[in-house]
Amino acid sequence: MPLTRNQVRHVAQLARIALEPGDEEFYAEQLSGILEHIDRLQEVPTDDIPPTAQVVEVTNPLREDVPRPCLTQEEALANAPAVVNGMFRVPSIQEEA
Amino acid sequence: MSELTELTINEAARLLRLHSISAAELVTAHVERIKQVDPMVKAFLRFTPDLYEKQADEADEKLKRGEGGPLTGIPLAVKDVLCVRGVETTAGSQILRGFKPPYTGTAVARLFDAGAVMLGVTNCDEFAMGSSTENSGYHPTHNPWDLDRVPGGSSGGSAAAVAAGEAMIAVGTDTGGSIRQPAAVCGVVGMKPTYGRVSRYGLIAFASSLDQVGPFARSVEDAALVLEAMAGHDPLDATSSDRPNDVRRDFEKGVKGMRLGMPREYFEVEGMEPGVNAAVREAIKALENAGAEIVDVTLPHTDYGLAAYYIIAPAECSSNLARYDGVRYGMSVQDVDNITEMYMRTRRQGFGTEVRRRIMLGTYALSTGYYDAYYLKAQKVRTLIKQDFDQAFSKCDAIVSATSPVVAFPLGSKTADPLSMYLCDVLTLGGNLAGLPGISVPCGTSQGLPVGLQVLAPQWREDVALRVARAYEMASGVKAEVASVA
Numbered sequence: 001m002p003l004t005r006n007q008v009r010h011v012a013q014l015a016r017i018a019l020e021p022g023d024e025e026f027y028a029e030q031l032s033g034i035l036e037h038i039d040r041l042q043e044v045p046t047d048d049i050p051p052t053a054q055v056v057e058v059t060n061p062l063r064e065d066v067p068r069p070c071l072t073q074e075e076a077l078a079n080a081p082a083v084v085n086g087m088f089r090v091p092s093i094q095e096e097a
Numbered sequence: 098m099s100e101l102t103e104l105t106i107n108e109a110a111r112l113l114r115l116h117s118i119s120a121a122e123l124v125t126a127h128v129e130r131i132k133q134v135d136p137m138v139k140a141f142l143r144f145t146p147d148l149y150e151k152q153a154d155e156a157d158e159k160l161k162r163g164e165g166g167p168l169t170g171i172p173l174a175v176k177d178v179l180c181v182r183g184v185e186t187t188a189g190s191q192i193l194r195g196f197k198p199p200y201t202g203t204a205v206a207r208l209f210d211a212g213a214v215m216l217g218v219t220n221c222d223e224f225a226m227g228s229s230t231e232n233s234g235y236h237p238t239h240n241p242w243d244l245d246r247v248p249g250g251s252s253g254g255s256a257a258a259v260a261a262g263e264a265m266i267a268v269g270t271d272t273g274g275s276i277r278q279p280a281a282v283c284g285v286v287g288m289k290p291t292y293g294r295v296s297r298y299g300l301i302a303f304a305s306s307l308d309q310v311g312p313f314a315r316s317v318e319d320a321a322l323v324l325e326a327m328a329g330h331d332p333l334d335a336t337s338s339d340r341p342n343d344v345r346r347d348f349e350k351g352v353k354g355m356r357l358g359m360p361r362e363y364f365e366v367e368g369m370e371p372g373v374n375a376a377v378r379e380a381i382k383a384l385e386n387a388g389a390e391i392v393d394v395t396l397p398h399t400d401y402g403l404a405a406y407y408i409i410a411p412a413e414c415s416s417n418l419a420r421y422d423g424v425r426y427g428m429s430v431q432d433v434d435n436i437t438e439m440y441m442r443t444r445r446q447g448f449g450t451e452v453r454r455r456i457m458l459g460t461y462a463l464s465t466g467y468y469d470a471y472y473l474k475a476q477k478v479r480t481l482i483k484q485d486f487d488q489a490f491s492k493c494d495a496i497v498s499a500t501s502p503v504v505a506f507p508l509g510s511k512t513a514d515p516l517s518m519y520l521c522d523v524l525t526l527g528g529n530l531a532g533l534p535g536i537s538v539p540c541g542t543s544q545g546l547p548v549g550l551q552v553l554a555p556q557w558r559e560d561v562a563l564r565v566a567r568a569y570e571m572a573s574g575v576k577a578e579v580a581s582v583a
Contacts, residue, residue: 017445042474080424092435
């Protein structure tokens, strides 16, 4: 099933990836080619087959909820692009009222 | 080329223990080798002199006291996806340029505890997505056997460093073949353990249900020693197993009486190079001559593996890579009006073409209206692929095949066609979908370039994969050699 340019715009918005000139055509063509290969999955009968999310026997291991050392505030912020008063600084999230 | 850069772990450990050489001398020999060949090979992204000088000194102190184990003083290279405290770690991506992890991941920490000496950080495809290391956000790496060709990928830097004698051992990660395929095309040993054998704590995630950390080395025994040092339960990774760390059990027992399965489908894949096919069949003949029984097995869903993988891995990646948003670390586009614009422009600029392509594909596969047709369907086909292996292993102890259907290809020859690149992993990704351990060992050449024999074993049977690989190494006399790098 080929991907339309409208779908590319929608997916890019969901993925939070800006589109630059030429990107829509590029993704539409390349993703359509890959999806064409992937569509062969539809040939496989899977009605009674359970899905596999992970392959080993480990399920929900639990541990005691005890405090242990963690990063300091300084360490947690050390790689931040922008910091203010010991917090991550980001551009405005809401329009001003 | 110094002889010190051609040693195996046991050879080096013996010289270190006899005080014929020091760990500092061993490191210096590798640093000299790096200076000589890395300008051509470009296996490394950055070097860690503060770390290797300190670790070599500590190793020498231990050795003086008669302490330490087989890895004490052994020069190590680490793929750029494993966090090392204070060492810039970028997953081969511009979006993480400058990121210095505040902690060291478990697998690498265990190698440090065992006395390994870290020389530097090796190049890889961005976020481990690729089969040629050409998707690195920094520069391509060159195959030490032919500098005009790729080293495979995604752990191409680690494979090339070991092949060129720049490091004795290396760590990589394998999500669809990213250890085994570069090992094969660089002529070294590479192993992907069972999912859950090695902790993923401190590994920059690509596809969490498939990713595993594993070793590169120039002998099967060295790979086993490195794996053993990294393996075992880690409370910081809930998917790591507490099964016994018995990977070297029966290591030298040979293949006499073992049944080795040849999956018909793996010898008929699209694009299989005749020279690769011939080298692998000859290797299997050597195992038969060493006493193994060769049996035909079938993996009927092989043709659907690539399609299932290219839904599951991108879906998981689209979720894992959502964290790169320009807020907490890495690149951030700051001249913006609002936060959504910051996210979108940061991710457009910071991620390369292949990573964006996979995030888009994964996002699409998980989006409303398509989840059942793609993601759920792929997970069901994953069940069938796992069942294929279960049935095959009821008829044999291990599965043998080529690792890569082709030898190292020329740089640039597959970059325009993503599907042709993805087909490089057609023989390895089944092992990831089913969570199996798999190893690639050098088994001769085609067109004068290295070919790898892949051995896959049932879950938790690294001992079987290693035993077969070791038996092949002994029976054939084929050894991983250091490339001279012309």
